[in-house]
Amino acid sequence: MTGRRNRVAVVTDGTAVLGLGDVGPAAALAVMEGKAALFVHLAGIDAVPVCLGTKHPDEFVAAVRALAPSFGGIDLEAIAAPACFEVERRLQEALDIPVFHDDQHGTAIVVLAALRNALRVVGKRVESARLVVVGAARRVRRRRGCWWRAAPPMWWWSSGAGCCTATTCPGCRRTRHGWPN
Structure with missing residues (x-):
């Protein structure tokens, strides 16, 4: 028995850090640590920030695939478009664990939840x-x-x-x- 099921990798290349842009992996680390802290404190999920020193989708996918056996899920963060779409698709096809791109899915889910709540408040x-x-x-x-x-x-x-x-x-x-x- 391991803790894998309750461990998520928060992975980035630092090319699309909110409000900062392409700052690279070292500068993105603090943001990824903050995201990992949210997983821990709000959901009780262990999260490990992983900042990869490559902007090439092939190298990024290979690195995440190599790390995947240690994690129960992969949270892709702050990866610039259009590479983020390719990286997510390839990892979802290759891995047997959930791969979630927060910049796409997280935003859509939060906005959709807010919309549904607003409709409920006004009775529609x-x-x-x-x-x-x-x-x-x-x-x-x-x-x-x-x-x-x-x-x-x-x-x-x-x-x-x-x-x-x-x-x-x-x-x-x-x-x-x-x-x-």
Whole structure:
């Protein structure tokens, strides 16, 4: 019996640290330590910050795959787009443990939870709500994920790149994994 099930690696290359940008792995360490502390104090999950000294997706994926047997989950943090999408996809395909990219999924989950709570407060159902999200169409095109599964036909996302709804997304083209680019 080991503690693996209750241990998460908080992994970054330091290329997209919130508010700081591409500061590199050494400067990102303090932020990753803070994230690890949140796991410990809020969820009782042991978390280890891991800052990798590479910006190349192949090297990043290889390093995380080599470390994975020590962890019950991988939390990808502060990795710049578009590499973050490739890294996440490849690790999810290769590993038998959860791989979560907080910058994508965490933000979407928190915003969706806040929206559902707001609808509950005003007595509306998500299926009949009309919603316009300004400045998010590019993100929706890139990764439809939980937003798309939750979206009734009366939701729209817009940006300079165009407008998406739950049934149409002009300018999207499907990839072999079913996600639009």
